[in-house]
Amino acid sequence: MAKTAEVKKYLAYWFQLGKSVVINNGTATLLPRKVLAGDEYSAEFEECWQKIVEAPNICHLEGTHETIAQLLQPEWGIQSCARCSMPVPMRHVGMPSTACPCFDLETWPNMEIPAPRGPVNSQEKLFSIRNRLMKN
Ligand SMILES: [Zn+2]
Secondary structure, three states, X not given: OOHHHHHHHHHHHHHHOOOOEEEHHHOEEEOOOOOEEOOEEOHHHHHHHXXXXXXXXXXXXXXXXXXXXXXXXXXXXXXXXXXXXXXXXXXXXXXXXXXXXXXXXXXXXXXXXXXXXXXOOHHHHHHHHHHHHHHO
């Protein structure tokens, strides 16, 4: 997966837990109400993402210090949170503890609410099932 697509997916999880992206140290915040539409990202989320990629150096995630531009640098990678396996950006040296959307949620993982997720690509899923069957 391309690096920008990983950061985009991370943001989708971030927004689904009601956390925003802050622009220009607080002159505006972005938080789409709807992140997914069926199997794809919603138009509202795509619009936010456009604003973010146009000025990634002045956008940062609420409660964190890194800008989106920094997360797009090669020294950052998207891994799974050790606690709940949501995607989380990690610097190759050490880990920012506040970066996972689950940080500061005391009751997490929470099985009572729908889990945040990325868009499902049914086509890709079908291909992988077909490939598995063909191997047998
Ligand atoms: Zn987590």
